[in-house]
Amino acid sequence: MGNYRTQLKLPGCPELSVNTLKSKAAADAFPAKKMKRIRNNARVITGKKAHTFAYRQQEVVDQEPSIKDFKDRWPALFQQKEVNAEFQRLMAVPLKERFMAQLDLHSSQLIRVIRAKGGAKGC
Numbered sequence: 256m257g258n259y260r261t262q263l264k265l266p267g268c269p270e271l272s273v274n275t276l277k278s279k280a281a282a283d284a285f286p287a288k289k290m291k292r293i294r295n296n297a298r299v300i301t302g303k304k305a306h307t308f309a310y311r312q313q314e315v316v317d318q319e320p321s322i323k324d325f326k327d328r329w330p331a332l333f334q335q336k337e338v339n340a341e342f343q344r345l346m347a348v349p350l351k352e353r354f355m356a357q358l359d360l361h362s363s364q365l366i367r368v369i370r371a372k373g374g375a376k377g378c
Contacts, residue, residue: 300331301340304331308344311329311332314328338350339351
């Protein structure tokens with residue numbers, strides 16, 4: 256590939272002469288200078304969600320959007336982590352721990368119902 260680029264550059268292929276590091280200024284002669292760095296934005300997103308909580312709540316109460324519209328407008332809220340965080344914010348109780356505790360509490364009754372049905376589907 257390097258030899259092919261050299262052969263194209265000799266007759267003056269403009270694309271190759273622009274993209275070479277030799278034609279750039281010394282300060283810009285780094286291949287990854289203008290690449291965006293990937294940052295962990297979880298903290299930033301959490302802060303912005305905290306600021307928009309009242310707005311989202313008002314939107315739900317006043318406009319009563321459908322689930323589809325709400326999901327299109329706030330897609331991040333439908334991820335598992337965000338559902339847990341919103342439940343924690345609204346109810347002041349951790350969702351997963353509460354669910355697991357209630358499942359443990361009612362597991363014997365659930366097992367009895369499942370055995371009584373004998374694996375039959377339906378109600």
